Amino acid sequence: AQTVTQSQPEMSVQEAETVTLSCTYDTSESNYYLFWYKQPPSRQMILVIRQEAYKQQNATENRFSVNFQKAAKSFSLKISDSQLGDTAMYFCALKYQGGSEKLVFGKGTKLTVNP
């Protein structure tokens, strides 16, 4: 069974600083996708970034980047130059490549960006 663990229920960061959110996962598959989703107070789920497991290069989207360590089954999200609008719940998620399309989510990390 696939599991996703986010060990930090809450985090806070000062505006303009950098913060890293942790995520570990467990799967017996070798090919899969990893995602980070953002859920602001409006409750909309927004895809932030994705990573294909077969790619060694870490994905980057503007101020968001990941540190993907396949052997360690770790997938952390780094937010640079934090902005007040980054305040949200962040969910890490895992899906097999091929087979089931089921996306398994972690419990989430509540991030607060302070002015």
Place this chain on the structure above:
Amino acid sequence: DAGVIQSPRHEVTEMGQEVTLRCKPISGHDYLFWYRQTMMRGLELLIYFNNNVPIDDSGMPEDRFSAKMPNASFSTLKIQPSEPRDSAVYFCASSSAVDRGLHFGNGTRLTVT
């Protein structure tokens, strides 16, 4: 391009009543998912469809829950009869075989009193 559209945004009903949640996926997406979000259990997959056919309904909690997708542009999730423990936010999401990321609707907050 319009995103995933869900209705209603909020639903308040009394225990025992039937509730129907609606979803319109993104045009061209061939996968549709229903998720439920609660504080205790987080985001749980209830069921997903591929080309309008239910593929995995193992997350549907009990027979009170049913989902249909009569065509590529519409799906419903029905709860009958509803119970207070069904109170949650229900999300619909869609994706394509090419773009594996899920695109979520704004969710329906269901409150059963």
